[in-house]
Amino acid sequence: MHKVVILGTGPAGLTAAIYLARANMNPLVIEGAEPGGQLTTTTDVENFPGFPEGIMGPELMDNMRKQAERFGATFKRGWVKEVDIAKPPFKLYLDDHDPIEADALILSTGASAKLLGIPGEKENIGQGVSTCATCDGFFFRGKKIIVVGGGDSAMEEANFLTKFASQVTVVHRRTELRASKIMQDRARQNEKVAWALDRTPIEVVKGESGVKGLKVMNNETGKEEIIEADGIFIAIGHQPNTAFLNGQIALDDNGYVAVRPGTTLTDIPGVFACGDVQDHVYRQAITAAGTGCMAALDCERYLEGSATHDWSQTL
Structure with a gap:
């Protein structure tokens, strides 16, 4: 049983992990098939603040992971095939293992760029x-x-x-x-x-x-x-990685996880979404990291019982 589980290790998920780990929430971070997200396929990253000479994408993500681990976040490699998020505790089914249970869940599974599927691409x-x-x-x-x-x-x-x-x-x-x-x-x-x-x-x-x-x-x-x-x-579009949710959560017209404006709250109390899985407009590492921070703070307030949001409101 975990207080909070984070799905995804891109800028959003790792930023959420850093904040929650520093708040002694001991988050468990599930790494999918592409640890580090899309930035691991990028060479020079020159537009992430704090690196005037730029930084390699994989190095940036590795630094974020080490920072999260430093404060107590734990990581588990696996692919979430099924979830039960009707109500807490939420259940996550990875491969052939017993389900992982959590009081809160942060979705940061990102979106995958659609490719042509041709040789050399x-x-x-x-x-x-x-x-x-x-x-x-x-x-x-x-x-x-x-x-x-x-x-x-x-x-x-x-x-x-x-x-x-x-x-x-x-x-x-x-x-x-x-x-x-x-x-x-x-x-x-x-x-x-x-x-x-x-x-x-x-x-x-x-x-x-x-x-x-x-x-x-x-x-x-x-x-x-x-x-x-x-x-x-x-530039043929992106596909949000939401198939594993199997229709259990509200999506917007573009198929991304719907959140209340100005927050990371979904339509399910205790489930939050950040990064590209809920953003089809900006899709930048820095904006993903920002929403990861928001998700961590929203989640922390929820777990501590100090959340002021009205979950009964429609999205």
Whole structure:
């Protein structure tokens, strides 16, 4: 039996662990298949405050983990396959082990960027392939970039990346974009944005010193082409990691865990959500860490019986 269990070891989960451990709550942190979250696939992190020269993503997450362990947080490797969160104590089922029980639960399981599933893509994440323009755009100053996608997020990233790149080519497998008209118009009016529509990505082409381009199928001619670029940004959406909750908690219209504005409270008393699993807008390490702090403080007040929130209110 635990006072609180934290699911996830990204910036949100580890920040929550640090705060709860310092409050003598002895949190148990469950590590999933990707300890450290998406930052472990990032090389240089230059926009996290306190590191003027930047820091490697895996190093930053390792430091956060050590800080949490220093104050008494414990870690357990495993994959939560099922939960029972109708009421406390909450039950978590990991692999073939007996259930873990907790008085409170913090969900920080994050969201996974959707990938194309083509050769050369996953192995070059952080080496020329990225899923976050605001994280990695700076590294492609004066270079050619490809953005794959046809929705609002792809148009937004294409426009953003023109601040750094010499040219941004939007690759989409259809002739029509899914993005809203206003987002399409902004991209089309940007002189730095080029278009490669009706082309299906086939393979990320690797050169001697990094990504060389993207091999695509021209759907009109049936011929393969290589669009040269120094970086490829995949912008086809994110999938919040909530499947294991099996519909037991309220989600918003985008499938993310719904929380009361200004808090990390879910619709279930004693269950809190932080980080990218409840944030489809910002998706930054620093904002995730901030909500991790909020979740820890909300959770601590709940466990101590000093919470002032009215759980009966609708989300």
